[in-house]
Amino acid sequence: MVARRDVFQAIADPTRRAMIGLLANKTLTINEVAGNFGMSQPAISKHMHILTECGLVVMVKIGREKHCRANLKGLEEVTRWTEQYRIFWNQRLDALEDLLNADND
Amino acid sequence: MVARRDVFQAIADPTRRAMIGLLANKTLTINEVAGNFGMSQPAISKHMHILTECGLVVMVKIGREKHCRANLKGLEEVTRWTEQYRIFWNQRLDALEDLLNADND
DNA sequence: TGTTTGTATAACCAATCGGTTATGCATTAA
């Protein structure tokens, strides 16, 4: 009953992708993260919550501060999904071209 | 003013990811695609519209049929984004562990 | 011709999203 949020959905938002970029090799507090975006602290907190729900960010509370760091193992799932289609990337879509030709006769 | 839909958002939906899987190496009509999912034809059409908007699916109209095929070059953008973080995947998050230890003293 | 088929579109719906402001609460500083 974990109901963990989906990684694909988590990275669908550009703000959250930017947060991942920020925290990939730096540990920042919530406020320090917020300093990089032009939105309110609660908005930042919500994005960070989504990122922690799917494990892409880990937070450690120290006193009143929360120190955040990306934990990008979860991106492996995305890469695995996209990589299975790499063999199709440069495909010429001949079947579709045949259909186009069939359309012209 | 293209307002092309974002690939990250397009693949955020599991139904659309399944459609990509279906059409990666097969050309199917809209109705044939619909046959693989337990939802109405308009719902399928809308998903397919989103996939074509961002170029992940190409459609050729032949008579009253629309033949669809995945065009997965667009997934390269996703792989490029995830791959830049591969070096962090097996990182031990030492900085965070240090913080944890600092918390315990 | 009239009917069926393949698909799109409109109108609608509840749920979710991404933001806001206001407020509460625990921790630190004065």
Added chain:
DNA sequence: TTAATGCATAACCGATTGGTTATACAAACA
């Protein structure tokens, strides 16, 4: 002890999402 700080939560908001049913329309079939 009191004030300030770091963050979360609640309540709200408009826009978007993902689905529905009803309908329209062009193409194919009878």
